[in-house]
Amino acid sequence: MILGVAVLLTGCAQTHVGIPVAAVEPGRSKFDAHCAGCHVIDAVTSGYAPTLEGASWVTGPEGLIIRIVLHGVGGPIEVAGQTHDLSMPGFESILTDAEIAAVVSYVRSRFGGISTPVSAATVRQIREANQGRREYWTAAELLALD
Numbered sequence: 001m002i003l004g005v006a007v008l009l010t011g012c013a014q015t016h017v018g019i020p021v022a023a024v025e026p027g028r029s030k031f032d033a034h035c036a037g038c039h040v041i042d043a044v045t046s047g048y049a050p051t052l053e054g055a056s057w058v059t060g061p062e063g064l065i066i067r068i069v070l071h072g073v074g075g076p077i078e079v080a081g082q083t084h085d086l087s088m089p090g091f092e093s094i095l096t097d098a099e100i101a102a103v104v105s106y107v108r109s110r111f112g113g114i115s116t117p118v119s120a121a122t123v124r125q126i127r128e129a130n131q132g133r134r135e136y137w138t139a140a141e142l143l144a145l146d
């Protein structure tokens with residue numbers, strides 16, 4: 001019986017998103033704490049910020065979403081065929097490289113179906129390359145980098 005429960009629990013530990021729980025769970029708690037309040041994440045909880053579900057910013061090159069999370073984004077941005085003109089603050093001084101890597105990996109997995117995690121080293125590299133940056137990114141600037 002105990003063995004049965006253990007097997008059951010082990011079975012549950014495999015997530016539906018295709019990457020091990022350990023790789024996404026820290027990202028999920030950061031997401032709930034820092035992103036879910038603003039973003040439209042499903043039909044039930046709707047925020048004022050654009051959707052992440054399948055958005056090209058989520059499924060596209062990891063460097064763009066990492067920059068958005070580090071320094072924010074503002075001004076006109078097209079998401080899933082709709083243009084928004086709002087602003088999102090950056091998390092440069094709130095989240096560590098590892099935390100940003102975890103939350104971005106989680107977002108790309110959950111909303112973009114991308115199972116390759118982003119590494120903390122990549123986040124550090126982008127953070128260092130943009131040290132001293134105070135302005136939000138614009139969508140046009142980000143797309144020019146792509």
Ligand code: HEC
Pocket residue numbers: 031034035036037038039048049050051052055056057058065068069073074075076077079084085086087088089091103104107
């Ligand atoms: C204070 C509200 C707020 C918070 C918190 C926030 N965002 Fe945003 N986010 C926005 C807004 C508003 C935009 C659109 C900005 C614009 O119009 O230029 C945006 C844009 C984005 C985009 C590009 C557009 C899209 O929807 O695909 C991504 C990706 C994104 N945010 C991810 C995140 C992640 C990951 C977090 C948590 C680490 C987060 N955001 C936290 C408000 C927020």
